[in-house]
Amino acid sequence: MSTVETRSDTDLNERLDPLLARFWDETRLRANPQTAGETPFAGAAQAPPPDIPSSWTAISKVLGLGYGERAGAVITKGRTLMRARTTPSAGALYPFELLVAFRGATTYELYDYEVAGCCLRRIGTVEQGSLDGLLTLPQAPAPQPDAVVAVVGRPWASMRKYGRRGYLYTHLDGGHAAANITLAAEGAGFLPVTHLRFDRDTAAEVLGLTGRCREPQALITLTASPTTAPAAAGAAANPFAVPIWRHGDGTRPEEPGTAEQEAWRSVRSISTFHRPDDTPRRYGSSRTVAAVPQGSGALGGTGTPGDSGTAAIALAGADRGRPDGPRAAFAHLALTRASAKGFLPAALGEEALGQVLAGLRQETTTDSADGPRAALRVLVHSVENIAPGSYAYTPDRHVLHPLSGGAGTQEAVVASCMNQDVVRSAALLLVLHAPIGPLLGGRGRQALAELHHHAASAAQRLCLAAAGQGVGITCLGGFDTDLVSRLVGLDGPEEAIYVLACGRPDERAVKWDRAPIAYSHGRGPALHS
Template sequence: MGVEELTNPLLAGFWNETRLRSSPETISPAADHTDPGMADHTDPGMSVQWTRIAEALGLGYGERSGAVITKGKALMRARTTPSAGALYPFEVLVAFQDGHDYALYHYDAAGCSLRRLAAVGRHEVADILTAAPSSDPPAADADRTADLPAAVVAVVARPWHAMRKYGRRGYLYTHLDSAHAATNIALAAADAGFDPAVRLRFDRRALSRLFGLENLCREPQALVTLTAPAGGRPAGTGRAANPFAVPIWWHDGGRGLEQPDGPEREAWELVSPVSTYHQPRDLPLRFGTTASVRAGGPRTGAAAPVALAGPDDTAALDDFGPVVLSRQSAKGFLAKPVEADALGRTLAAVRGGIAVDCADGPLAGLRLLVRNVDGLAPGAYEYDPAGHRLLPVGGDGGSEEAVVAACMNQGVAAGCAALVALHAPVRQLLGERGQQGLAELHFHAASAAQRLCLGAAVQHVGITCLGGFDAGRIAGLALLADEEEVMYVIAVGIADENAVKWDRAPIAHSHGRDPRQPAG
């Protein structure tokens, strides 16, 4: 014991506690030049492939520079995908291929932390990914385990995290928010050199058992498989990394996922009648690349279609890293017009598709309510993705008072140049497809919205996604047919950098409550 420790033990103790020490359990994987596809790699947990996947997660669903959001007494940094009320009511789990098995990690976007949870068997992963309706003959064991992906990313909803603010409607927001993240992760993985595919037709209960989610009030809503192409396609030199998402690895297998409390368990029971987790439905896997939105249906207007600029504009994907890091949700709009060319190139981003296992699933249509766009007359237009054109429907775009009222009195809608309404014959589809149809329809709608967000970032157009709206009023302004219902609304315009977006506050102001007035 030294003299200082004898004379001032508290100071000596502080010095010892705060001394920095390196730990082999928390180091990031070291880059090497080993072929990531080699099965005999001595330490796959420290491979370039794991690092590339972690970097893709940081771009697809990580913190970014810019806004710091106050949530009660906590501060959180904005992320690369939007969320209703900035709640992010989901978790991300990643199973990395680890030799002959998989290693399951929990990915925490706050701090880009990956914490090991458990080992997962290769055959069990194959069972999840190759599951087929009971009428189909089972695949041979060798076929099931051949060519398994380098990683499986599971986006897992925690409905209570949205429902405690938005009620039962919060469950729908988990589907939208999860889809934004799953789409963005898939795009980031493609940018990193992987072949991604999104899966919505899988056994959610079986995955919960495999990943240790049973009785935790969590619903796996989307899987993103990341396959390393034959030949080990390089990640690409000069690709942008997310400086706010440098991965930190915890390989110690420490604490598990947070346990639910009483209110969370009660909320879980409330969604059981509408959840695919509780009401599974076998549907055949239909792999393919789908369009983000469906073609417009019949219309009554006789006006000629309006061609849009940028029909083949793919800048949002060609330079994905810088674009996704610049994406942000507008907090308000200035009463200034948007150029028609910029709007056209923003809409072009939804023409891209994504590889899914439900290529025959329902897609939303896109109705545009133009209010202040140079080169376009105010009114409602249906977007035709195949021809990248607008089909005039009619109307005058509505007054600002009518638009704000239709958006549940959210001030963010005032001054917007246009509203995008993603719509579908929801009730008919729910009757035909049940809970699985609800999940797939909301996934595709939010996937289209995420592409719009990226397209807007390229064109420097302000954009914000609105989950709180009066569906009947929006449908009336947009002149939708009676059977078409609005699922998601996106406002675009010239962003007001000085505005405040109140739906991030604790109370659900986006459902029509004035943040400056007391409850009740």
């Protein structure tokens, strides 16, 4: 079969304006199920719509900013147009879903959050004790959260495009959303805590996910601050995500098909869902990236100079880890963040680089404060006043440690990123890395989940900080580990787990990696003929 595709009338949906498509859907006539003889599915809640508490409304604003639609449209891997969202995704596939349990008088009211149209659809109730048992905080007595947001991975949504590697993208993409929701909640006056160490099998039962090929990967508790009333705080809202509340509409949940069930079974050996973890919880605040160990070989054995003997480079923005720093402008950053489609061949300012990396100095509260975190290396190609080469970043001191000279050629960088031309002319690469072998050997599946969650959280903070500086940035899940490691000087068990490219954005560029073929995974047109 020829690899040349022809357009037909059936392809018109690819070019349909998302707003026009939504209008068409919203204006469809639907018969009353009672008069049409339809019977809602057994799990549908038929209670009359309750009055929406003001705290629920405040939480819906958090969801709209943290993971909602925004201005613009993107082309997905499936060649369709969709509204842009406040968090990025590999191929715009978004292989995760959100469930929200709002605290009521005696139970939690469970809603499915549909990002398209910002629809909150009630799907049932959850006993307060069942959620509290999963998330008991160390304080006595622990404050009962106003809501629990569940980030639920749906591996098939990504695996059908990327194979088993797509499972990792559920953690990365969901981690971006979890980080953004956490930041939005803080700005709205809530005290968020991210939970990664919980019994996923029990959580799936509580949330009604058993048998649906979905994995609860993170739970975020939102508790009103004793000093700030979220409902009265006038929290910023996303104008593109006005919540629609639906109750008892009889919508049947999508059942997984044979291919999805097979993909689900294929990740049994790596998913924490299939083997409960007993790692003890450790609550606290910590940064999303690891500090470079003092006296490590990466620092030339001194902890200060690098292999070249050059002193560490202090960066601008060291004060941006304060609570009154970039979080104050979160709403604006969330709505203006976008993935760069290409870069101009121009140098990035040294101060801009410092301000972008300063986004990593913020701390987040989690139940895995002692968990594995990736470290960061920066491959500088063209930054004012900083020589090309590889550098290790230390968030505590906000400095770059020179490691080696030379940043490699543009062609080498493009090749290392699986020939994704989007990185051509990038001023630098940001490489999140970790000792994968020892971590998986010592901590198992839970380490895999936590590591990728925290890497995504770090990447999301970098994306927001870049938006504030007008710096172009894009996240890359497809890369050649060996080539990237060679470029930034990683050795031993250290491996790259996530790569971001930064530079001056080229607004005229086209991001070809969103074509239907997964070029970022080395799959060419011949495989799809």
